[in-house]
Amino acid sequence: MATISSPGVGTNGLDVKSIISQLVALEKRPLDTLKLQAATVNTKISAFGQIKSLVSTLQDAASKLTSVTGWNGVTTTSSDSKYVSASAVGGTLPTSFSVEIQSMAKAQATASAALLPVGGALGAGTLRLELGKWSVAPASFTPQSGQPVDITISAGDKLSDIASKINGANAGVTASILTDASGERLLLTGKGTGEMAGYRVSVNEGAGFDTGVQSFAENSDGVGLSRLATAQMDVAATTMAADARAKVNGISVTSATNSFATTISGVTFKAEQVTEVGKPISITVAKDDSAVRSNIDAFVKAYNAINDLLQEATKYDPKTKSAGLLQGDSTAITLQNSLRSAVQSVTTGGGAFQRLADIGISQALGGNLVVDSAKLGKALADSPDAVKGLFRNTGGGAADGIAVQVKALATNLLSNSGFFKSKDDNLQLSLKRISQDQSRVNDKVDAFEKRITQRYNALDKQLSSLNGLNAYVAQQVTAWNKSNG
Known part of the structure; x- marks a missing residue:
């Protein structure tokens, strides 16, 4: 089937x-x-x-x-740029001139007398910093316009504390401390150069700041905070603020800095170092x-x-x-x-x-x-x-x-x-x-x-x-x- x-x-x-x-x-x-x-x-x-x-x-x-x-x-050349360098803005007319650098611009620098004991407190009071010009240093000081900077010093402040307060006060001065065998010193240096960038340090130990009319003995007795006043500074360690001085084609000129920007129209020349006597530097500007x-x-x-x-x-x-x-x-x-x-x-x-x-x-x-x-x-x-x-x-x-x-x-x-x-x-x-x-x-x-x-x-x-x-x-x-x- x-x-x-x-x-x-x-x-x-x-x-x-x-x-x-x-x-x-x-x-x-x-x-x-x-x-x-x-x-x-x-x-x-x-x-x-x-x-x-x-x-x-x-x-x-x-x-x-x-x-x-x-x-x-324009092109600007110096016969010896290690003494004088120069530059010029576009459009400056061709020219040439001689430059003698007689002195460089300086910032004021001072050192206090040696302070003992090292690390000790200086005493209470107010430290005043003023910028200005010394005419016959240190006898005659002309403050710049503007308010002086006052710094409050406490009784327990050490020199390091004072230096720190000065640096934080933006007073145109920097502070540091030098320690040697004789003690510690407050070193001050102006931030700017030129005659108008000098500074004066004064103190008030309670009675008031000295003025041309009135003075207080404790502010200059060399005791306590008065040891930092300008009158107590170490003269041997003092450098006064000064303008740079030069001669252009025999004509004396000055500048607050080492740069002379307005002496010759359109040209800026800079003092690099003092020139040798009788050997001026030639500056030439050409198209x-x-x-x-x-x-x-x-x-x-x-x-x-x-x-x-x-x-x-x-x-x-x-x-x-x-x-x-x-x-x-x-x-x-x-x-x-x-x-x-x-x-x-x-x-x-x-x-x-x-x-x-x-x-x-x-x-x-x-x-x-x-x-x-x-x-x-x-x-x-x-x-x-x-x-x-x-x-x-x-x-x-x-x-x-x-x-x-x-x-x-x-x-x-x-x-x-x-x-x-x-x-x-x-x-x-x-x-x-x-x-x-x-x-x-x-x-x-x-x-x-x-x-x-x-x-x-x-x-x-x-x-x-x-x-x-x-x-x-x-x-x-x-x-x-x-x-x-």
């Missing part, structure tokens, strides 16, 4: 997890595109940030060529064309750096069929054209020179500026004012110099409402949109994964049930076949 066989309705071990994972991966494929788009936008943000930095450098370079001081550079050349070179270098970056970013190589990051970006092309137009412009304010090529600065293939050093040098030597006018004339419109126009363009590009702010805003908006698209895709994938997980779990349960039924039917068929065999 014919037998019945099982058709095998179900399958065992269905890998639901693997199936779901592969389906979810397919749904996530749009995220790869979005991630690539986000990376490209971030790279563009970085690129435009770099371009912005280079435009800022160009703005600075153009500013130097529009500044008066940028064209009035410095190298500063102008340096500023022009910096301008050319700054422009070329921008042009190189834009050229690389916007190029297309037909051989490799590869494009630069900003190839086809109309805003980058517009920026490049605007900068080129500015340096190629013709100005009516430069006198004999109307364009950069007239002074030896031309554009090579690719847009970079190239300097003919010999031609530029001749222009600076023969017509310095015309070169200056070419760059910095401010007649308005076509009369504006090249540097004036480039600076104005750069300033506009860098402003809060300019090109770079607008470009960055647009790129940031693109990033935001991409992020939103990524969120939508992720939400869609999550919903898809949840939905198919439920379906495949249900299918797996159905298959398990069918497999059980199939086993039962097979068992029954086997038993039936045996009973009818």
Whole structure:
């Protein structure tokens, strides 16, 4: 008799997890595109940030060529800078003069008599510090305008405590302590130099401060706090405040510091040490064309750096069929054209020179500026004012110099409402949109994964049930076949 066989309705071990994972991966494929788009936008943000930095450098370079001081550079030399050094501000007229340094500026320095016992208290009272000028030291002292500084000294204060109080009082004097075999001494040094930076120390031990009309014996008796008064100072250890003294072309001059900033108009010379008698130091101020050349070179270098970056970013190589990051970006092309137009412009304010090529600065293939050093040098030597006018004339419109126009363009590009702010805003908006698209895709994938997980779990349960039924039917068929065999 014919037998019945099982058709095998179900399958065992269905890998639901693997199936779901592969389906979810397919749904996530749009995220790869979005991630690539986000990376490209971030790279563009970085690129435009770099371009912005280079435009800022160009703005600075153009500013130097529009500044008066940028064209009035001078060089200052000293025949022996170890005695006298010097500098001069731009625009200072060429000059030369001789300097003899007779004495250096000094700060007042004093030391008290030796005090014993070491570490002992000095006594209560008030210590007064005044800044001013000693006329016939120490007999005549003229205080500066302003209030003296009074420091309260307690009965138990040691010399170290007094020194600390002086240093904390901001009285124009610093204090320290010297200890030797004879005891300890209070060392005072004025913070400033010059005759008007002297100081006087007086004390009040209870009756009042001494004045020109009235004096109190206890304030100068060499006992207690009075041991720190000016009258009790060690004369041998005293240095009086003094101005620096010099002769310029034989004329005596003084300065409260070692720097003479107002003696010669536009020139500052500094006394480094006293000169030898009869050997004055020569100071020479001359026009410095190298500063102008340096500023022009910096301008050319700054422009070329921008042009190189834009050229690389916007190029297309037909051989490799590869494009630069900003190839086809109309805003980058517009920026490049605007900068080129500015340096190629013709100005009516430069006198004999109307364009950069007239002074030896031309554009090579690719847009970079190239300097003919010999031609530029001749222009600076023969017509310095015309070169200056070419760059910095401010007649308005076509009369504006090249540097004036480039600076104005750069300033506009860098402003809060300019090109770079607008470009960055647009790129940031693109990033935001991409992020939103990524969120939508992720939400869609999550919903898809949840939905198919439920379906495949249900299918797996159905298959398990069918497999059980199939086993039962097979068992029954086997038993039936045996009973009818």
